[in-house]
Amino acid sequence: MRKALVLLLAAGLLAACTDDDANPGQPVGPAEPGTLRVLAGSELADMQPLLEEAAEATGVSVKFTFTGTLEGAESLASGAADGAYDAVWFSSNRYPAAIPEAARRLGNQVKIMASPVVLGLSTSAARRLGFADRPVGWAEIAEKAGQKAFTYGMTDPSASNSGFSALVGVASALAGAGTAVDANQVAAVTPRLTGFFSAQALSSGSSGWLSEAFRKRAQDPGTRIDGLINYESVLLSLNASGGLSEPLTIIHPSDGVVTADYPLTLLTGADDDARAAHQRLTDHLRTPDVQRRIAETTHRRPVAPGVEPGAQFTAKDLVELPFPATRDAVDALLSAYFNKIRRPSRTLYVVDTSGSMAGERIEALRASLVGLTGADSSLTGRFRGFRNREEVTIMPFNTTPQQPRTFVVPEQDPQAVLDEIKTFAGGLQAGGGTAVYDSLDRAYEVLEPLQAADPDRFHSIVLMTDGENADGSDFSQFQSGFSRVPARVRGVPVFTVLFGEGSSDELGRVADMTGGKVFDARSTQLTDVFKEIRGYQ
16 A cells, blocks of 8 residues: 655754754765865755855865754764764854853854844734834833734744744843843743743744745735744845735844854864865855855845945844853743743644554654653753643544544643653554545544634644555545635644655645645654654644
8 A cells, every 4th residue: 555644743953044854864975075064954055056156166065964953953962963064054053052062063163144033024014013113122022912913923942043043032132131041030031921922823843934834824814924033034035035915024123133143163073174175165155245145145144344234134233132151041941932931732643553554654653652742852852742731632543533532731740641642652553544534634623623612722733644545535525625624724734744655746735735834754764753843833
C-alpha cells in the first residue's frame, strides 16, 4: 500500500533565523579550499545571489546547511558541528553565546548587516489606533493589544529569532529597568505580557511562512489580521512585493528594539584555509558598494562605517534594548511565555495506525508523541513539548477513524496528564486500512464543538499518514465538501508531512486549502518533524 500524508508538530529555534529547511544532521561535505561550509538560518537564502557575485570577486564559495539557532546552538554545544562546518551565520549569536559549551566554539565574528524587530500595521489600523504619525512605545502597544484593539501575527519565540526578539523587547520595555530582564522581572510583568499576547492571532515557526500567511489572510476579510511583529526587512519586503491590499505602516517602538546583527562567525576549529576565506569574504561583504546592494536587495540595514542607511529606513537612531545576560533568564522568559502568557493551543492529531505502519513506523510515531510529553530532554526538545493549559486530542485511524481521546494539560502540576498522553501514545497499534479523508472529515466534526465552546485558543490539525488514501471518501470528495465545513473551523490550518512512500501532491493541496504547511519526514526523523511543527501551533 502506498502512502501520502503525515503531519506532525512543532518547531524550533531560539535566537535565530527562520528554519523551514532545518537539518543540521546533513552537512555539506568535507572541507575544500576556497569554500566555507556554513551552518545558517534559512532566511539567509536571499543572500545567495550576492554570495555568487562575491565568489567571483573573492574566489570564496559558500555552501549552506540551513537550521535554526536553537538547533545550531545544540550542534555547537554537543560538538556535532566540529569538523562539519567552518562557520555559522545566524541572525544573532546571543543565545549560543550564553551556553558555555557552544560559546567556546565561536571564533571571529563579523557583523554583515542588521534588521530590528518591529511592528508593522496595515495603514488603516495604524491610523485607527493613532500610531501613524507619532512616536509609540511598546507599553502603549501592549495597552492597545490588551484591549484587543488590533490583532497581529508573530513567530514562535522558541522557533525563530524574530519572535524571541519581540518577546525580549516587550518584556524589557515593560520592566523598564534599563538592564537585561531577569527572572524576577519576567514574573512582575507577566500580567501585562499576557494582555499584549492576547491579541496575537497567528503563530509560525518561520518568518517566511508568517509573511505568506499574512499576505493570504489580507485578501479575506474573514481571516484578515491587522499586523505583524517581524524583522523590519521582512515588513519592507512585504510592502515592496505589491501583494498587500494596503501597505504596512512600520512602527519603530520609541522605548527600544532588539536588532539582529547577522554575524558571520568563524568556528574555532576551522583550518587556515577557512580562516583566510572567511577574512576575504567578510571584507568584501562590508565594502560600501556591497553594503548598499545588501540593503537594496534584502532590505537589511548596512553596518559598515560610512555607509548610511537609505531612504527606506525611516527611523535612523533606534534605542537598543538589553538582551538577557544568562541562559537562566532566557529560559525563564520562554517558560513563562508558553506556560502562562500566550494564548493556549488546541491541537488535534489525526494519526495513521494502518497496517503499513507496523514495525519501525509505528514505533517512530509512538516515540514522536511520547517525546512531546517531556521525554525529550534535549535543548531543542525542552520548549517543544506539550505545554501547560494546552488541549491535545489524538485520533488514530485505519480503515475508519477511531475514537478520539482528549487531554487537557493543567496549568499547575501537569505531569499526571502528560503521563496519560505517554501511555496512550505508547499503546498505539498498527493494523487495517487507510481512511485519510473520512478521518480528516471526522476531525472537523470533533473540533467544531470544542472550538465553539472555547474559541480563544490557537487551533491546528496535524494529519499524519504514511501513504495514499485507500478506504472511504477520496480527495476529490473531501475537496468538494470542504466549503460546507463551518467557516470558523475551515480556517484551522492542517499541517501535513511527507512520509514513507507517499507523494507530495495531495498533501500539498490539503495544506494549501487549509492555510497549513507541508513538512518532509522522508529524510528527517519523524521525532524532529513533530518538534518542528510545534512552532506553528
